[in-house]
Amino acid sequence: MKKNNNNIFNWQADRSKYPELDKNGKPIVDLASHKYTKIWQGPNHPGVTGNMSLELTLSGDEIVDAKTHVGYLHRGFEKLMERRIYFKGLATSIRMCVPEADSNEYVYSSCVEDLANIEVPEMALWLRTLALEMARLQVLLRTVPGQASTLSLGLGGQWGMYIRDLILDRFEELTGGRVYHMFIIPGGVRGLLPDGFKKRMEENLKEVDEFVEKIEDLIYSNSIFKKRTVGVGVIDPSWVSKYGIVGPNARAAGFKRDVRKDYPYLKYNELDFEVFTATDSDIYTRNQIRKQDLITTVDLIRQILAKMPDKGELRAKTPNVLHWEIEKGETYQRSESSRGEYGMYMVSDGSKYPRRINLRGPSYTHAVSLLEKMLINANIADVHSIMVSLQTCPPEIER
Amino acid sequence: MKSIINDIKTRFEISDIVKQRDNFNFLTCKKEQTVSLITHLKNIEGFSHFVLLTAVDWIEEGKFQLTYILNNPDKKIDIGIRTFIERETATMDSAHHLWEHVATYQRELKEMFGIDFPGSPRVDESFILEGWDDIPPYRRDFDTKKYSEETFFPREGRTTNDPTEYMKKKLYPDEEK
Amino acid sequence: MSDINNNTNNKEDKFLAEENKKRTVIGPDGIEFEIDPLKDYFCDQKPEVRDPKNKVVEKFINWARAESLWVLGFGTGCGSIEIPPLLTPRFDAARFGVQMRATPRQSSVIIISGYLAVKTLKRVIRSYEQMQSPKYVLALGSCTINGGMYYDSYNTINRLDYYMPVDVYVAGCMPRPEALLAGFNKLKERIKAGRAEGANEYAEKFDWYKANQKKIIKDWNMPDYNW
Numbered sequence: 001m002k003k004n005n006n007n008i009f010n011w012q013a014d015r016s017k018y019p020e021l022d023k024n025g026k027p028i029v030d031l032a033s034h035k036y037t038k039i040w041q042g043p044n045h046p047g048v049t050g051n052m053s054l055e056l057t058l059s060g061d062e063i064v065d066a067k068t069h070v071g072y073l074h075r076g077f078e079k080l081m082e083r084r085i086y087f088k089g090l091a092t093s094i095r096m097c098v099p100e101a102d103s104n105e106y107v108y109s110s111c112v113e114d115l116a117n118i119e120v121p122e123m124a125l126w127l128r129t130l131a132l133e134m135a136r137l138q139v140l141l142r143t144v145p146g147q148a149s150t151l152s153l154g155l156g157g158q159w160g161m162y163i164r165d166l167i168l169d170r171f172e173e174l175t176g177g178r179v180y181h182m183f184i185i186p187g188g189v190r191g192l193l194p195d196g197f198k199k200r201m202e203e204n205l206k207e208v209d210e211f212v213e214k215i216e217d218l219i220y221s222n223s224i225f226k227k228r229t230v231g232v233g234v235i236d237p238s239w240v241s242k243y244g245i246v247g248p249n250a251r252a253a254g255f256k257r258d259v260r261k262d263y264p265y266l267k268y269n270e271l272d273f274e275v276f277t278a279t280d281s282d283i284y285t286r287n288q289i290r291k292q293d294l295i296t297t298v299d300l301i302r303q304i305l306a307k308m309p310d311k312g313e314l315r316a317k318t319p320n321v322l323h324w325e326i327e328k329g330e331t332y333q334r335s336e337s338s339r340g341e342y343g344m345y346m347v348s349d350g351s352k353y354p355r356r357i358n359l360r361g362p363s364y365t366h367a368v369s370l371l372e373k374m375l376i377n378a379n380i381a382d383v384h385s386i387m388v389s390l391q392t393c394p395p396e397i398e399r
Numbered sequence: 400m401k402s403i404i405n406d407i408k409t410r411f412e413i414s415d416i417v418k419q420r421d422n423f424n425f426l427t428c429k430k431e432q433t434v435s436l437i438t439h440l441k442n443i444e445g446f447s448h449f450v451l452l453t454a455v456d457w458i459e460e461g462k463f464q465l466t467y468i469l470n471n472p473d474k475k476i477d478i479g480i481r482t483f484i485e486r487e488t489a490t491m492d493s494a495h496h497l498w499e500h501v502a503t504y505q506r507e508l509k510e511m512f513g514i515d516f517p518g519s520p521r522v523d524e525s526f527i528l529e530g531w532d533d534i535p536p537y538r539r540d541f542d543t544k545k546y547s548e549e550t551f552f553p554r555e556g557r558t559t560n561d562p563t564e565y566m567k568k569k570l571y572p573d574e575e576k
Numbered sequence: 577m578s579d580i581n582n583n584t585n586n587k588e589d590k591f592l593a594e595e596n597k598k599r600t601v602i603g604p605d606g607i608e609f610e611i612d613p614l615k616d617y618f619c620d621q622k623p624e625v626r627d628p629k630n631k632v633v634e635k636f637i638n639w640a641r642a643e644s645l646w647v648l649g650f651g652t653g654c655g656s657i658e659i660p661p662l663l664t665p666r667f668d669a670a671r672f673g674v675q676m677r678a679t680p681r682q683s684s685v686i687i688i689s690g691y692l693a694v695k696t697l698k699r700v701i702r703s704y705e706q707m708q709s710p711k712y713v714l715a716l717g718s719c720t721i722n723g724g725m726y727y728d729s730y731n732t733i734n735r736l737d738y739y740m741p742v743d744v745y746v747a748g749c750m751p752r753p754e755a756l757l758a759g760f761n762k763l764k765e766r767i768k769a770g771r772a773e774g775a776n777e778y779a780e781k782f783d784w785y786k787a788n789q790k791k792i793i794k795d796w797n798m799p800d801y802n803w
Contacts (some may be wrong), residue, residue, distance in 0.1 A: 034604070043696065044650045044680070044703050051651055051696065071527035072696040073653065076729045079536055079543050083728065088562070092725065098654040114419075142660075162664045179657060179750055241447040241472075244500045255472075262475050263422070322563040331419055332450070332468055332479060345466065347455050358453040365500040373499070395654070398527045528731070529695045530591045530795025536730050544728040550792055551734040554722035 050394035066375035087321035102135035107344040123312025124188035188315030229283040233386040247340020259336035361396030452504040591795040623779040642767040648683040653690025655716040680706035691719035709775030741774035
């Protein structure tokens with residue numbers, strides 16, 4: 001799998017140790033033969049994103065079989081939201097994926113609006129676009145340099161976390177919350193930009209620009225980083241439709257998939273941006289694609305702040321939210337989160353409560369079926385960086 | 400989009416076509432034909448991206464609704480396929496051979512709704528819950544509040560007001576309804 | 577209450593995993609022998625109450641303990657997203673002696689960062705019992721106090737103090753890093769005053785805690801006390 005030219009890294013695994021495969025292609029592992037070791041990575045493990053665990057079967061230090069175990073963060077949201085009126089459901093929906101709560105708000109609100117036929121005012125659309133892009137920016141500031149932290153280059157992660165905090169400050173100014181905002185509500189948004197927001201945002205964006213330039217030296221010129229990421233964790237382009245791969249992971253494999261371009265929502269068709277693709281599809285490439293996303297996002301925020309009107313109506317007229325009954329129907333709405341297509345399926349039955357809500361998070365496929373496939377034949381030291389490069393987010397798998 | 404719908408109309412028994420958006424249609428298909436309809440859409444019409452599979456519990460009619468949403472990334476159109484199965488037996492043909500991640504959805508449905516997909520890989524392994532011995536929790540007749548109160552030692556002193564009643568009492572005491 | 581402690585023997589446990597059942601195995605040298613994994617693989621001594629002899633020395637040791645709080649890096653809920661910013665130069669938890677540690681053996685504080693699903697509670701108990709006493713529990717968020725917004729969920733616990741002794745609660749959903757720092761300071765005060773006796777409380781009321789834990793964790797599959 002590795003294609004390093006250096007001889008030290010060009011070793012060949014002892015294939016005689018490998019288990020035979022059964023007719024389904026699964027290895028036959030006999031633990032009593034003492035040839036294999038079974039270890040658990042997680043849930044209490046510093047190298048696991050969120051709270052999930054991997055059951056790894058090893059031969060030496062190569063993985064012959066992997067199973068993902070989830071459910072450590074299961075709160076039963078889809079059940080709880082059936083018991084909450086539409087407006088209360090918003091507060092529940094945002095906790096479905098913790099790092100990027102705004103995508104949840106948006107898909108929930110747009111599902112309700114689609115079912116109830118509500119037109120959102122112009123100004124609210126701009127503010128929503130701004131909130132979604134800011135959310136993407138803060139996630140990418142955490143995860144792009146976070147890839148280096150998985151290889152013990154912790155400085156990148158720490159630094160990115162500090163810059164992310166500046167964006168969270170702007171969020172606090174705009175919405176009042178650091179992590180959970182509840183800014184996008186069914187029918188519109190909650191408030192206007194505060195005075196001087198644009199100026200302070202521009203200052204922060206300048207810091208982000210500087211940071212992106214500096215991690216070029218810090219991370220991407222680091223030979224260890226390259227050695228550990230180039231050619232490791234490759235996603236075969238033929239897997240993309242087979243495993244339902246979306247977002248940056250699909251773009252790194254050469255597929256131009258971006259919900260913002262393909263199914264323009266909010267104000268994305270009035271903004272000028274490009275979708276970047278690459279072909280190498282390894283950890284390094286996926287990280288480069290995300291870095292490119294980061295630069296695009298900074299540019300998009302500048303465009304939004306320049307183009308958006310100063311004043312306008314914030315909310316469409318909705319019925320009294322306490323007696324809000326939505327007639328029978330079903331819908332599916334999607335948005336592009338930092339991890340890819342993020343969608344929600346909602347069924348209403350004419351009462352005050354939704355009948356069924358189902359969330360389609362990108363990690364549902366990335367972290368379970370795809371990760372199990374990718375880890376086979378990988379080295380145990382690469383497990384963490386492969387997992388982070390897929391950007392798995394456990395709370396959206398089990399909800 | 401229209402031509403695709405017209406084409407599959409002639410081949411399969413479909414009904415209740417709802418145009419949700421310009422590029423998104425919902426339709427209902429018979430249980431026996433659903434997997435072959437999905438196979439047809441995947442192989443012939445280019446719906447290569449499987450978005451989601453989920454179930455809705457229509458307990459009043461004694462039925463489960465299964466919803467498959469497929470996406471055609473080249474033409475940028477979506478199709479949602481509904482199919483109804485009996486709530487009593489709750490068995491459906493498996494579609495795990497078409498996409499790898501369908502098996503995960505089916506595993507979740509088996510655990511959370513009790514819908515069986517014979518032949519799907521690892522469908523009987525627990526996915527999210529651990530040591531669950533009640534009825535599947537996403538079914539409508541499972542009362543989560545009662546279960547929580549009986550099991551998890553609720554702390555006394557917590558009062559919950561239904562916002563509708565509470566605001567009516569506080570803000571509009573005279574209003575009828 | 578005494579029969580709770582050996583539930584694995586007295587009744588057929590339908591969730592008992594295959595590898596934890598009593599069975600006969602053949603060793604590498606060809607000799608057959610019987611094993612009972614839950615009894616043989618683990619030390620079955622219960623936790624004991626630790627009674628400091630010398631109060632003056634204890635006071636000094638408590639001061640030292642309060643100044644180096646090593647936290648187990650176990651993100652159990654949404655609150656764990658505010659812990660990485662806490663370690664950055666902006667909030668700088670290191671100036672309070674707070675550090676993250678990878679294994680339970682090295683750490684003295686466990687942060688329960690939010691709601692606990694039943695599946696996680698089992699792992700949390702295991703991690704908590706593996707920590708060396710004295711050990712402290714910092715509970716974040718409304719959901720550890722009374723269930724918060726998950727009060728009616730079938731899979732999250734409502735109050736944490738029924739399953740393990742809690743020293744400090746930090747309220748909020750979710751608590752800000754500043755609130756967490758205040759929580760750490762509160763914990764320090766408690767330790768210095770000699771009031772953070774969670775480990776002793778756990779040993780004293782061991783049967784009660786175990787009964788509560790076993791009531792909700794049906795798939796137990798571990799020894800009664802995880803050394």
